[in-house]
Amino acid sequence: MAGKRSSGGTVAHRLIEEHLLEGRMVPGEEIGLRIDQTLTQDATGTLVMQELDALGLDRVQTDVSVQYVDHNLLQADERNAEDHAFLRSAARRFGVWYSKPGNGVSHPTHMQHFGLPGKSLAGSDSHTCAAGSLGMLAIGVGGLEVALAMAGRPLYLTMPRIWGIRLTGALPDWVSAKDVILELLRRHGVKGGVGRILEYHGPGLAGLTAMDRHVIANMGAELGATTSVFPADDAVRAFLRTESREDDFRELTAEPGARYDLDEEIDLTAVEPLIARPTSPGNVVAVREVAGEPLGQAVIGSSANPGLRDFAVAAAMVRGRQTAPGVSFDVNPTSREILQDLTRTGATLDLLAAGARLHQAGCLGCIGMGQAPASGRNSLRTFPRNFPGRSGTEDDAVWLCSPETATASALTGTITDPRAWAAEHDVPYPSLELPEEATVNTGMLEPPPAPDEAAGIRLERGPNISALPDFDPLPDTIDAPVLLTAGDHVSTDEISPAGARALPYRSNIPKLAEFTLTRLDADYPRRATELREHGGHLIVAGENWGQGSSREHAAITLRHLGLRAVLARSYARIHWQNLANFGVLALEFDDPDDQARIQPGDRLRLDGLHEALAPEAPPTLTARNTTREETYRLHHHLSDRQRRAVLSGGTIPALAPTTP
Amino acid sequence: MAGKRSSGGTVAHRLIEEHLLEGRMVPGEEIGLRIDQTLTQDATGTLVMQELDALGLDRVQTDVSVQYVDHNLLQADERNAEDHAFLRSAARRFGVWYSKPGNGVSHPTHMQHFGLPGKSLAGSDSHTCAAGSLGMLAIGVGGLEVALAMAGRPLYLTMPRIWGIRLTGALPDWVSAKDVILELLRRHGVKGGVGRILEYHGPGLAGLTAMDRHVIANMGAELGATTSVFPADDAVRAFLRTESREDDFRELTAEPGARYDLDEEIDLTAVEPLIARPTSPGNVVAVREVAGEPLGQAVIGSSANPGLRDFAVAAAMVRGRQTAPGVSFDVNPTSREILQDLTRTGATLDLLAAGARLHQAGCLGCIGMGQAPASGRNSLRTFPRNFPGRSGTEDDAVWLCSPETATASALTGTITDPRAWAAEHDVPYPSLELPEEATVNTGMLEPPPAPDEAAGIRLERGPNISALPDFDPLPDTIDAPVLLTAGDHVSTDEISPAGARALPYRSNIPKLAEFTLTRLDADYPRRATELREHGGHLIVAGENWGQGSSREHAAITLRHLGLRAVLARSYARIHWQNLANFGVLALEFDDPDDQARIQPGDRLRLDGLHEALAPEAPPTLTARNTTREETYRLHHHLSDRQRRAVLSGGTIPALAPTTP
Secondary structure (H helix, E strand, O other): OHHHOOOOOOHHHHHHHHHEEEOOOOOOOEEEEOOOEEEEOHHHHHHHHHHHHHOOOOOOOOOEEEEEOOOOOOOOOHHHHHHHHHHHHHHHHHOOEEEOOOOEOHHHHHHHHOOOOOOEEEEOOHHHHHHHHHOOEEEEOOHHHHHHHHOOOOEEEEOOEEEEEEEEOOOOOOOOHHHHHHHHHHHHHHHOOEOEEEEEEOHHHHHOOHHHHHHHHHHHHHHOEOEEEOOEOHHHHHHHHHOOOHHHOOOEOOOOOOOOOEEEEEEHHHOOOEEEOOOOOOOEEEHHHHOOOEOOEEEEEOOOOOOHHHHHHHHHHHOOOOOOOOOEEEEEOOEHHHHHHHHHOOHHHHHHHOOEEEOOOOOHHHHOOOOOOOOOOEEEEOOOOOOOOOOOOOOOEEEEOOHHHHHHHHHHOEOOOHHHHHHHHOOOOOOOOOOOOOOOOOOOEEOOOOHHHHHOOOOOOOOOOOOOOOOOOOOOOEEEEEEEEOOOOOEHHHHOOOHHHHHHHOOOHHHHHHHOOOOOOOOHHHHHHHHHOOOOEEEEEOOOEOEOOOOOHHHHHHHHOOEEEEEEOOEOHHHHHHHHHOOOEEEEEOOHHHHHHOOOOOEEEEOOHHHHOOOOOOOEEEEEEOOOOEEEEEEOOOOHHHHHHHHHOOHHHHHOOOOO | OHHHOOOOOOHHHHHHHHHEEEOOOOOOOEEEEOOOEEEEOHHHHHHHHHHHHHOOOOOOOOOEEEEEOOOOOOOOOHHHHHHHHHHHHHHHHHOOEEEOOOOEOHHHHHHHHOOOOOOEEEEOOHHHHHHHHHOOEEEEOOHHHHHHHHOOOOEEEEOOEEEEEEEEOOOOOOOOHHHHHHHHHHHHHHHOOEOEEEEEEOHHHHHOOHHHHHHHHHHHHHHOEOEEEOOEOHHHHHHHHHOOOHHHOOOEOOOOOOOOOEEEEEEHHHOOOEEEOOOOOOOEEEHHHHOOOEOOEEEEEOOOOOOHHHHHHHHHHHOOOOOOOOOEEEEEOOEHHHHHHHHHOOHHHHHHHOOEEEOOOOOHHHHOOOOOOOOOOEEEEOOOOOOOOOOOOOOOEEEEOOHHHHHHHHHHOEOOOHHHHHHHHOOOOOOOOOOOOOOOOOOOEEOOOOHHHHHOOOOOOOOOOOOOOOOOOOOOOEEEEEEEEOOOOOEHHHHOOOHHHHHHHOOOHHHHHHHOOOOOOOOHHHHHHHHHOOOOEEEEOOOOEOEOOOOOHHHHHHHHOOEEEEEEOOEOHHHHHHHHHOOOEEEEEOOHHHHHHOOOOOEEEEOOHHHHOOOOOOOEEEEEEOOOOEEEEEEOOOOHHHHHHHHHOOHHHHHOOOOO
């Protein structure tokens, strides 16, 4: 193992080293990692379970795999409940824990029950990285990657660079963890973490609890980072003690003199209340700069502010007060156990008395399952994302901020810096007394049955659970029109929308495909379908194509509609992997200016693909624009493994034994 | 006034007498009543507010009018939130109280804050009758009837017969108020109360609290009753004392020797746990007869079991236990104040610890806004209705029962008689200690502004708020095809579905019309639209056409699609009024057997309608089936006022000054 070490003893390096099965720890090279744990949620998990079925798996090979139900909780029709029944049956069949609807959001619930310093975790949710708060190597990937990890195969990724973020000082009153990650987004934007692991260190860590670190690690996803990592130190020990799991603690810190590939410093003392304006987590400004704007809604909760303290601070602020008329103050508990603790400490009563709409534990508005605001009316949320339309409202105006800012604003009815509110009302920053022992209640967390019993369990496929589509191998020549030319930072929310209309079809690819890219072009699915049997189509995009959610549906529905290749300036990590997994060729321009030369409807021709994607072949291609008589030089980053997948039509056919 | 008295000193007679403005108290004759209070909820209220605007109202003429937001709470897209903003602006404009989303379900919330013995209440919700629990004359009607009452006009209805229901004995352990009304439904079915007021009296009353009576009065709607009435006695005084409103008490009981038009007796001691099977509240059997059937969901809450005790008994039953795997146990608090009291007494914590999914206060699954069960999987609910598809699931299997039965079943995973569960686990019937003073929190109940301020308020019409359609007068001849022949007991849920898909369009008649009758005939809206400009169409139906919800949308969307007349065996009261209000002729067969002679597609011709509907003209008509060369004798029950409305194309055009 020692020979594989490339550099310096950071927590991230140590974690990778301990799990390295293939490759070298050289930034940019593909590595294969052993995965100890997996998590899946329901919106991505129904496909994962079907993939396990397609792979012929008998029982998962991980230490722990958990299927959460936290996304599709509205149950506007029978489809959600049928997905739940399917997931429970599949979890039981394959030896997976099942977390019932209402038990809680995967990330904090997983951290509370299964988080183990030093372990690796792959999750089919982009915010899986939140478990980095406990010194885990926790990576959000597409569902098929998770399915393969559940089957005992390595998780492949590109070795990232380790970005040391040194924290000094301590957060001032009315400033909290959310403001720290917003500060990083303010500095570096939504591409700032691409190809990197963010590793936090320094004396400032001492003032951040494990749940504060969860907030920061969670939204590392919004910088495009591979993951975020904190050391497993006394704060982690204290968290595990609170969860009655101190025995699970293992110290894991950077070696003395550890070297980071890149360095950054944040003086926590200088951080102030920040807020991301609509419609990107990267649009960060100081709250004071936008104070006074009216709002119609404020929501606290989500995996980006999941801890007991995040709700308790809000409860302390509203105690004895009323939220403003015309403002809906929505409280989304992140787990049933956190809600139990809020209730036994009296915080629930304070929130209710002040006019909170208290909802069931789950993701809810964070994934557009309800809580959609009125068009154009400001909604302040403690959520991780505010991509356009993700709230369920086409013309939405969603802002991202801390619980302190959201709550102060709910009380006043306008965007309010909590420091200004406190000064005006002479309110001291709440000194919270949280229980030393958190409630531990596993009643909604069903362990997998023993192998004998599991083997006899039948998958309960309701009428909404369609089979995975089969995809054909890559032809040697692609000759197809460009159906869409997109700009920078198009998110998977725009490619395959979530929300109450589309999410119920997450188990039904043909139906879900009807929503594909409709936020950018309402007619895209129809035109793509027309071309599907005639060579398919292409997409041209700018930077960071496919940022955000890990949903592999974004890749699968594009492929289902006949997409054969994307030509982009750059890709977001997870979506790029998903494209390869489902047989779509992800190419990059050598000259970024070529992007603008291509117009919708132009016909492109790529020849000799089989040879170009052969093992060890140079990663370069050319595309001929036969409409304009131009040629573009392109390259790709596909590993040999991924080339085989793309050539075969996807990873599952690449793995399947050849039928004679 | 004394001269108008027709009979005998019952509470119902006294209430009617005190509010009688027009007509005689003779069963079957039209009477006009003074209305003291109104309630509207959001699913019907957006039209009421537009009707007030169309009527040119400046300020409501009632003592109290309240606009609740309890139906459309999911906010799957921007439409719900935009309706809320519109309703708040309209409430403020017209001098109406506004109950914010999350404050609670209209019926218990109104009872708690505004219920006054001896007063009259008209509400655009069929369960408005629940306030009869306090000795009010509380009547559910179509939205336009409420709008006219808000404008100070009389509420018209057909003088009902008074049905005295004498209660003796006391309910056994594990049997509660819900079982009493299920017993009446078991005896008399969903038409048993048509044309009647159910008035409860007798020694058995002493054991029923005001909230127990609310349960019974609420579901009187399911018998088709005009309303239900209880005396204002010590139980009502005790309720008002708990709500810190004892000064509002006024005793109102039947005079000694009061005479009922009909008599019934229920020995409470003999009532056992009952349950209504899918898909009608009238399909009542004993729980023990169906015990052992598996379930996927149990839900407690709704206006049919809204009281603190209904949740507290469930909490006591689940304390220290866990709900069954694979069962979703949903708890829908009926008001934020009840949830506050549940929380301060510890019941919320017990429910959460046992695995409850605790939802915001509101109607939720009762109106198909979420909580839809899986197809064909049993769902037990403490709700008032289980019409097919009302849950949001086409092929649903919803059962109606008491909180005791729902909770015992959630714990076991099969339909369970709570007495059997208690015997098996040696559990005594919970002795509940409820707070002597209920929480009173008006923070989410916004009083109307003063007239000066109100006059300057602008209605906030979002893009989803369409104007009321204009309807043309009745032609002298209808010559049109029969587009649909329906059976008995078709509900307004089947005519104009609620649920998460359709409800957001409640402010948008053209869009909502696309859902009309699709549960019976998916193609109905298309065919009706084709015929609309060619003389419209007719519907033929059996008994009790239009039972259930008061939604006038059922009449408006039918009319919008070109319906000119219905030929039925009989009608449910509210829908029949709504048809007249929107210019649809509601006719009944003299010979009920004629119904079966008419086939879909038959063309019927009705001539000389203007003369037939003239004031004082005999209420008889004939229809000629020109396809089959048959003639049918028909009659109607329209008052002269209603005849004018039908001839004019509806009540609003009938009221409008004639334009030259």
